[in-house]
Amino acid sequence: MIRAADIQDGRLRGDEPRRIDPRVHEANRRSRLETGDVVVVLVGRVGEAALVEAEFHHWNASRTVAVIRTREPDEAAWLNLWLGSPAVRAWCERQATASTLQRTLSVTALRKLPVPIPPAGLRAHLLRAMRLLEEKAATNARITECAMQLSDAHFAREASDGTPWPERPLASLVHITAGTAPRPRPDHDGAMSEPGTAFVAPADILQSTSPHLYATERRLPRGKEGRVCAPGSLLVASREDGVRAVMNHVPAAIGRNVLALEPESVSDAHWLLHELRSRSAEMAATAQGSAGRELSRKAFAATAVSWPPQEVREQFARLAGRLRERARIAENESERLRELRGRLLDGFLSGTFPKGPLPDDQGVQPEGGLALSGPQGIS
Structure with missing residues (x-):
């Protein structure tokens, strides 16, 4: 469905x-x-x-x-x-x-x-151009997906090498905060006012195709966001089929049913991000409610994780960081392609695309x- x-x-x-x-x-x-x-x-x-x-x-x-x-x-x-x-x-x-x-x-x-x-001939001309943009965007999406899969695979290899690492509760590794920021209200035209602080709802985490969050659709006016999570935090939400986590790369205010985990270092953040991803279904037990969306801060904080030596975490973070940078290059290019898509459509509707008349060019109804x-x- x-x-x-x-x-x-x-x-x-x-x-x-x-x-x-x-x-x-x-x-x-x-x-x-x-x-x-x-x-x-x-x-x-x-x-x-x-x-x-x-x-x-x-x-x-x-x-x-x-x-x-x-x-x-x-x-x-x-x-x-x-x-x-x-x-x-x-x-x-x-x-x-x-x-x-x-x-x-x-x-x-x-x-x-x-x-x-628009007339069929004109329409086909534009759609051909748009398909080229979509094919390039699909390639970029595949690059991002492969980078994520490689990070997960390297984490799985490190975590399963047989070395007995000590177990520590999450509460001893991160500072955990439950979200309380009020959900932004759209203004009269349905858009969020600018500028402001990125607002993260559970849907922003659950629907993210990447484990890295660079922007959200909604923002809170400055002064009304309450406590703001610094970049490099791990933001966690849940539904009945598992827990999802993302690393935020912008200051963010978090709403209800979102937990923010603030690690001590970047290497700790990369390791814990993949630890949470690898245990998604298991950690759904820390959530409450019929839909499994109400995360229990207490239960989450008590969750034990195997904690490798610092050199292992740092080595993994260097690799994961390079893969993230490559994925971000592809994502940035796709963002520019979306902007170009919009400009081409605007130009088409205003009569400035394509250059020169087509045989069946009768204008746009x-x-x-x-x-x-x-x-x-x-x-």
Whole structure:
């Protein structure tokens, strides 16, 4: 089953799928996915979209996701591109309703989204250019994934070399703080005011594709963030299937159900980050509540870890640090590609891309529409 959390950075992720009973799947045929559908987040990061690839054919969609079915593949690709533009994301934010927990975009509101429909020839020209950017971004994502896997593999080798290391409780290795910062409230246009301090909610950790956190979507105004975690801290959140940890690289205020672990050194931070990653499912026992999201600071602090000598930790940190730097280069390039994607789309809609007329260049229609199909997901 696809959930809102499975739609990230314009792609569907199926590495941690939730499963449903086949009878539930059969009873909810309207939300069954077809290759080429466009799925849109309705709860949380409203408006984020992705194309359904063959891998997800006949999966189902939860009620946190809208399913859009178009007549032609190019229409779906264009709609997915349009939904990913900053202007549309801002439109979705303005249409969303806020609650104490998260923002929600209704299917009724999404149906009213104006969609410009360019002629097929013009559209194909732009989509070819966008596919080149997406292919490069996919390569960068693979680089980041490989760097993370290599770090995990080297940690596993070091941790399993048979050396009997002493066990120490986490409380003796880090200072642990429970999050209390208030969740930011969006202003009138749905965007967070700038400047401010990065606000980290459990979703920022649980939905991160990297163990390193460089930015968040929401910020708290200066003076209202309370205690701020310094860069190099480990931020931890949990759900029923395991604990997730990231190392933050910006000052951050943490919200409820987030723990901040502040190690004594960078080498300690790298080692503990991978220790937590390797024991994700086991450490879910330190959480409370039916969904396993309420981390117990006391239980977490009492967790014992095998603690290697300083030279082992420092040697691992040097290797993990180099891999992180390579991954960050790829991530920075992908961020620039996303900016370029937005500029190309803006230029296309304003008539400055492509250079020179195409045979079927009739201009871009100011408004059009594509029908929503199967918007109801599974509860």
